Amino acid sequence: MGKISAEGVGEVQEYVDICDYATGLSRSLNGQILPSERSGHALLEQWNPLGVVGVISAFNFPCAVYGWNNALALVTGNAVVWKPAPSTPLIAVAVTKWVIVFVVDIGFCLIVPGSALLKIETLFFLYNHMTFRLIEDVLKKNNLPGGLCSLVCGEGDVGQALVKDKRVNLVSFTGSTEVGRIIGQQVQARFGKILLELGGNNAIIVNDDADLNMVVPATVFAAVGTAGQRCTTTRRLIVHESVYDQLLERVKKAYAQFESRIGDPLEQNTIIGPLHNEVAVMKYKVTVAEAIATGGKVEYGGKVLDDKEGNYVLPTIVSGLPHDAPVVLRETFAPILYVFKFKTLDEAVKINNEVAQGLSSSLFTNNIQNVFKWMGPKGSDCGIVNVNIPTSGAEIGGAFGGEKETGGGRESGSDSWKQYMRRSTCTINFSKELPLAQGIKFE
Amino acid sequence: MGKISAEGVGEVQEYVDICDYATGLSRSLNGQILPSERSGHALLEQWNPLGVVGVISAFNFPCAVYGWNNALALVTGNAVVWKPAPSTPLIAVAVTKWVIVFVVDIGFCLIVPGSALLKIETLFFLYNHMTFRLIEDVLKKNNLPGGLCSLVCGEGDVGQALVKDKRVNLVSFTGSTEVGRIIGQQVQARFGKILLELGGNNAIIVNDDADLNMVVPATVFAAVGTAGQRCTTTRRLIVHESVYDQLLERVKKAYAQFESRIGDPLEQNTIIGPLHNEVAVMKYKVTVAEAIATGGKVEYGGKVLDDKEGNYVLPTIVSGLPHDAPVVLRETFAPILYVFKFKTLDEAVKINNEVAQGLSSSLFTNNIQNVFKWMGPKGSDCGIVNVNIPTSGAEIGGAFGGEKETGGGRESGSDSWKQYMRRSTCTINFSKELPLAQGIKFE
């Protein structure tokens, strides 16, 4: 997708980690035995597999997002059908190599291994010539059917087939809020289960007691890493007025340091790769223009690097906008950072929370009162609520996901596995009598 | 709503029980502290209140359904707005006595204490003259604002106002699958949280080793209790061929015994009260007619008791229908029981699972192999999976709710409280260093 090597390796590592995690989970996916109020009865809570999990993943994490879903879905006993982003099919093939093709007719969906879909012709050619096929090998070695981890490639019509198919018990969708809003309703309409990981509009709040030596690198990496195309990318920097000038200056200097390290993502020295495609560059341009038109000042960057072949842009810092300007409230998948000033922490939290998205958020402070307030009912309304680390960089042991227009789903750690299962509340009467009200007798 | 006294008292008891349960929960609503993979970091999972919980309840449990939601929503730190069924406002007023009135204009919803809505005029009159007001008293005694437990009465337009209002963070809806399907999509469209408790089409499977002395009363009570108007009412009886004739005979005899005990629900002797209203009687008639037209044989009942004033009908047993006849697959909120025959348990489970609803299910058997199969991935696909007790009669310690078109929500026990909260995954860096990849230094 264009990310730099180190980040690519990181994605694979996440897949490895979640597999380790899932192996442990395989012996600890627990239901409960609860005391019954009736003598001679047992109350059990049993978790069973859903059946088929459909995973629709986004271009920006073409490997790890599937990995997270794949590992949990398998360990909870499900089969998985994966539809990767239309622009990253090769990674998907390299990961799985099992392909099932969707033929999508009007109102009719058929899963037929072996049929063909014109638009993935090239894909098939490559598929037949690739030797790198991770999951297939593992399944074969363990005598498991390849269909446990199926891959379907294609555009939105393929995704729609998955979404509307009653046989797909859970649809785990990572992508934009716009698409997620539609998919959510479609799956809900058929009472399927949904796991949504949608847009983020993540902020770092820098309190007056923050250690700026930590804030500067944290901000820069979270704002320009993966060229600003992570769902957890920092897009807003909300700074206490007392450190605002100093911090802005230092962040700008840091950006300048990085300018020579924009380029070919496969080169060792590169820190910032290209945007994913031309549309992304276009959106970057439009957004910068709108920011300026709304009264914003470009503190750094703001330009497409036309001299470089590829979709390269300068990471950008914009100040001076109202914190609730439409361009700020919108998620633009590009390395654009809006900077704001605040007087009180309450005000900063309000700014953090006023966007529609609710994925990630960070506060830099050393004060225990601020920390617990930030995590509490009157603090951040995001799913990820960090302290002294930036908005990106979640660990697989925690539940990953966000509130509000981010969609409410949770992946990876904690009890996220429950989303891949259905719960049976079982009351077993193991006495020889039936407890009944009213004491009526029957012949 | 017309239920008999003993069942009414039972509803109140459920409210009492869930309050006890919630009091205990108040000290055990736990998030987690998890080990972080980074030294000097803590990974916390904090649960925070959602804000406002909207409860839309059904006529058949006009007190307990609210009680379950109310107790959990309060103990998890939320305010509650309740819209009861249009036909049971008095119970709602008696329970709460706090009233906030909705003025519903085109696309506009306003919560204004003190305004008026014509259609609840009478309600207000009664409200002002009632002295029985449970929640209000408790809140006053504890100096809590009455708005914590608001009541709004009205028709579907009031419900729609709640459903569409972004300020209502969770909509907990109990009612029909038809309405739930719409509400589900509406709330999903605004990325609100949804808790759906919709229709059931619940079956009892009677295996050849079942104790018929337990099956007979279990079936009768679960099929005719609350005049067949529970969401957990037994609507299908799936019987092993070896005991079919014997069991049918005994159940019919038991029904006959009850005929003299149909009547005024407030009289001590009554076991079966009336249907809720004339529409319900109409649906009963239509369904019986359709069953007969499809080839069904009325083994018992099938008639409206026209001589009695009120909506009284005979509880009804129908045999001889195909197990997948449309009339069987449909939930009719009336005391109609369809009886089927099976040869193997696998077949019986398949019949149990072939309806669109997934609320409750029971198996009568004494065999451990059957029991665990029934609870497992190839067993019942319902949320409630009972053994040797009928489909009704859940305990508040377990999670109550169902799969498929029943909506997937869970109320009452286990970790149902999580649905009333939002989760924050918090990573706290409490070291003085920022863990960063790539070892880049900043000035």
Added chain:
Amino acid sequence: MGKISAEGVGEVQEYVDICDYATGLSRSLNGQILPSERSGHALLEQWNPLGVVGVISAFNFPCAVYGWNNALALVTGNAVVWKPAPSTPLIAVAVTKWVIVFVVDIGFCLIVPGSALLKIETLFFLYNHMTFRLIEDVLKKNNLPGGLCSLVCGEGDVGQALVKDKRVNLVSFTGSTEVGRIIGQQVQARFGKILLELGGNNAIIVNDDADLNMVVPATVFAAVGTAGQRCTTTRRLIVHESVYDQLLERVKKAYAQFESRIGDPLEQNTIIGPLHNEVAVMKYKVTVAEAIATGGKVEYGGKVLDDKEGNYVLPTIVSGLPHDAPVVLRETFAPILYVFKFKTLDEAVKINNEVAQGLSSSLFTNNIQNVFKWMGPKGSDCGIVNVNIPTSGAEIGGAFGGEKETGGGRESGSDSWKQYMRRSTCTINFSKELPLAQGIKFE
């Protein structure tokens, strides 16, 4: 036992609270269902009652300690035999009113309701004339045998009978480390279960960033409350050198303010009541003398109030002692506070941890780094690790108890209930086959 009214009411409130808590627990005492590695098998974890729980409680919380044990032991399905402190039998009788008398002969122990023990003659007289009998009434109302909550009064020989009796499955002992050390071994020798709540030697660490407006009242209440006779009483105050002088001055002033409020514990104005008995006064005197002899300076108090009738002493502050002086390392059950100075937090934590007891500890700081260090592997080694509240004042929702010579037991919240139960790990093969290695066949 001599505590002031407000504290007495507090004890009763704790009993009420734990009953509420236990009521909730009654529906959530959960075992687990875990996935088995063998197909057709279920792995369950079932918790069962132990049988009989013996509670030996101390004089300083003559009501609440029993309450905590009683509520959890009952809700987990056990019967309870209570042996209160020899000096507080009346409270015990008031709480239970059920009496079973131990006749202790050589190597023989008999629980016989109705027999007599000379030394509790007076007790019986009072027993027969008391009308206040809480538990008895509850059991009677619910048709439960009184023996569920038995009371035995007496000296150490009665305690020994309980400790050595194999029928007492769990001995929950609250008292001194000396006695706990013996009892622990005695119960261990017969492989009984033990729950020990022994001595504390609790410290407050005051960091340089602490809010002294919080530290002063916190220290005073925790050091002089219950006349220094709580297991969680603050006995050591470890203060950063930069605030040492200021804090010591303020604490002394606060002590002086309280001097006029030492007296009859039943009077409204009283804040400090008497010591429990003359032995306690003697130990107070000896300890103060030893402290002075070791080089300590009495900053405040140090005197017995001989003019008052009863066991009244002045709360005492001693400075200038080595932090590892024997008198400091020893727990004296009296209001004596030793004050120390530190330079670095690491040093303060080391001082906190160098005593043999490990009950409670507090750090006053606002810094998140300090807080998590304090809670972590290199922080406090106590069972209770507070921040910005003193060493006393635990909540029933948490697990209460301490490490090292405090004995390791945990009461009240979290999963403390597991100590009152035994665990069964159950593997159920519900298939029709036995999984066996080596594929050997049998005729």
Added chain:
Amino acid sequence: MGKISAEGVGEVQEYVDICDYATGLSRSLNGQILPSERSGHALLEQWNPLGVVGVISAFNFPCAVYGWNNALALVTGNAVVWKPAPSTPLIAVAVTKWVIVFVVDIGFCLIVPGSALLKIETLFFLYNHMTFRLIEDVLKKNNLPGGLCSLVCGEGDVGQALVKDKRVNLVSFTGSTEVGRIIGQQVQARFGKILLELGGNNAIIVNDDADLNMVVPATVFAAVGTAGQRCTTTRRLIVHESVYDQLLERVKKAYAQFESRIGDPLEQNTIIGPLHNEVAVMKYKVTVAEAIATGGKVEYGGKVLDDKEGNYVLPTIVSGLPHDAPVVLRETFAPILYVFKFKTLDEAVKINNEVAQGLSSSLFTNNIQNVFKWMGPKGSDCGIVNVNIPTSGAEIGGAFGGEKETGGGRESGSDSWKQYMRRSTCTINFSKELPLAQGIKFE
């Protein structure tokens, strides 16, 4: 130790499995965040490492027992000192290769790498010439100190040094009840933590509805596997009178089938290897003699195989003894099976429970009522309560261990990891106020 190859491989597999399990645990070892009753407070439960875990293991599982402890102790953050059985040091060296030597003087214990202990001279020679050293390699690769996993070899005096050393925070002992009783008291005397896995006297109950095709192989494998030297070996067979004769006949036939497969444990065909040493053979002989003297009838075996070089004995079945004969109540570590008859399940459970040991137990039945009774308060009093599988063969996902004289410890799965940690109950006041009773003000 003499076990057959397949069983040896099985031990290694258990070590591998627990490592996988522990890897998963490393991200899910959770404490809790609980709601505080005080506003502005957080109640946390944090688990911290103990420090040093001492593992004293038995000869019969010379690899797996250490593996279970080692994996959990490491993942919970502890260092481990291992003292294997005196007769199996080579396996221990092969597993770890790190050696620290104890010099044990009177009342003084010193852990000094590099010092020497005469009696392990030979060991050192071998140590220096072995190339197979699993843990050492792993630690080195990860730059961890070898001392994390130390090994000390020796006799009881070395064990005593570990047991009495205050620096060893937890002593995990697997061995006989006799030694465990002493060690338990010694560790308790210094308020250390103890995890005891002592003797078993395990029974299989065969109900009248049991499938004998499952019972026969289950019994045989559990009674003769590892030559009857597992702690979970089946030593008692309690059979319903209606199937007694038939079952006994079949089990005897099965034993006879195995006679030709007693021999060199490294040969592929062997199923029964030798006893561990000559003392074990002596005990076997004495026990058989006592059984006969008490009135028992040797149904099969009962003889030492003197013609074979090595400690070979015939697996033995004895009938006709009183179920409470001293020889039955005692655990003899040899393949001797006592057979009894029962009339009612209650009687059989009583026999199961009347021994002092409480490790493992099995019931063969297909009846749900029996199963839940068996698992419940009036069922088996063992830690392992199986159904339709024999007494041996625990899974690492469950908690392994037993009640009564088996010692009460739990290893491997569920929450066993908590035994390797200490719990801190932390209340953090993050408000700026101190909640205090009585409203007293300070200057």
